[in-house]
Amino acid sequence: MDAANPAQLYPQHLAVLKARADEALARSGHDHLLIPSGRRHYQLFDDRDYPFAVNPHFKHWLPLTTVTDSWLVYTPGQRPKVIYLQPFDYWHVVPEAPAGWWVGHCEVHVIRTPEEALPLLPPAARCAILGEANSTLGDYAPNNPAAALDYLHYQRSYKTPYELALMRLAQRRAAHAHRAAERAFRAGASEFEIHMAYCAAAQQDATEVPYQNIVALNTHGAVLHYTELDRDPPAESLSFLIDAGASHCGYAADITRTYAADRGSEFQAMIEAVDAAQQDMCAAVRAGADYRQLHLDAHLALMRILRDFGVLKVSPEAALATGVSAAFFPHGLGHPIGLQVHDVAGFAASDRGGTLPRPEGHPYLRMTRVLEPGMVVTIEPGIYFIDMLLDEVKKNGHGDSIDWARVDHFRPYGGIRIEDDVACTDGAPENLTRPAFA
Ligand code: GLY
Ligand code: MN
Ligand code: MN
Secondary structure (H helix, E strand, C coil): CCCCCHHHHHHHHHHHHHHHHHHHHHHHCCCEEEEECCCCCECCCCCCECCCCCCHHHHHHCCCCCCCCCEEEECCCCCCEEEEECCCCCCCCCCCCCCCCCHHHCEEEEECCHHHHHHHCCCHHHEEECCCHHHCECCECCCCCHHHHHHHHHHCCCCCHHHHHHHHHHHHHHHHHHHHHHHHHHCCCCHHHHHHHHHHHHCCCCCCCCCCCEEEEHHHHHCCCCCCCCCCCCCCCCEEEEEEEEEECCEEEEEEEEEECCCCCHHHHHHHHHHHHHHHHHHCCCCCCEHHHHHHHHHHHHHHHHHHCCCECCCHHHHHHHCHHHHHCCCCCCCECCCCCCCCCCCECCCCCCECCCCCCCCCCCCCCECCCCCEEEECCEEECCHHHHHHHHHCCCHHHECHHHHHHHHHHCEEECEEEEECCCCCCEECCHHHHC
16 A cells, blocks of 8 residues: 555545445434535626635545536445536536546546436435535535534544545645745745745645735734735845645645745744744644643743743743733644645534633634544744734733833844644654655
8 A cells, every 4th residue: 555645545535434424424314415516606796706615525525626516425335426517618628527546436427517417316305415505406405414514524633544645745735835935035036926936836826725825025924814915025025934835636735934034143043943842842743632732832932932032021921821922922823724724623522513612812723622643733833023912012011021122123024933734643743744845
């Protein structure tokens, strides 16, 4: 068995999905699982469509991200049926004839219009239909039974070897593009030019990457979701924060790196300190670890760095208790990742529903579960110099915790974030990102 070959790993993946579907159907009381791939969405009063985003449940079964109006039909004990729309259409390039490692494992029906699916579907009343409302065809309206979705979303946290293989390939594509982006930064390119260099190297355009690229020079690094892309380079590029991923067969990579133009600067030293701390945090992705605790531990590690660099004047523990740490690190340590960059079930208390709360005072954490083998999470600590949040620190009476001259020194660099995607295993974690850069 070749652990890097999705074709060899697919049969085991399919067996896992079938077993999960059997249980989901038993729980929701249905006989068939129906998953529409989805339809196009159109802009208001316009015939212009938005980039198509396939139903994540569909791409879980099949490595298909561009086919619309198609269906996956699963009945326990039977081969999955794939109803595949390949329309007669001379306006657009239509999907290729079904091909790939999945075809031999499924009963494939090619249809030419969406309605041709109707006689191929089992009786609607007996179906759990997972999809969005606009996928409705005839009597087949998605009912999204909670018992089935709670179970399937929870189980989706546990990646199969096939999924991990696809995620490693997404990492390779993204890491190659990160290298190109760094070169463009060091050559003095604008944000827009760096973004274009990234997309060219990834061979994916803005509609294909799993989220909008964050390409931030200088103070723009302090805007957590900066997506503006200035067309002109700044007078001087001091720093570069890039949060950009890539997709492979519908699986996401989510990677952030930060660079200083001056490799001898204090900012470069701070990047290296965050990088080293981030590696320790990645090493803590172990079965049994509560992700909430990892998040709180990250606050303390980052505050130690700020104290070492003379920015913080109080202990890390005091900064965490007073909320000062959240002014410098105002987002969560990370999130589950897979078919969606922010994958489902980060708060799931069980496969029967329920929510695990965030720690008080940490409203942006996206993952509150205990880690188990097979889960993949991002680890993305950051330190930012955000005036809006630092003003709050002053207003709340904690201004004495900070050396403001040191803030003035670092403010022009914006911020630092280092983000890798890490798989939890039975033993040592597998950092999916670092080997892709090697
Ligand atoms: N790129 C979005 C995130 O890191 O969560
Ligand atoms: Mn990211
Ligand atoms: Mn992320």
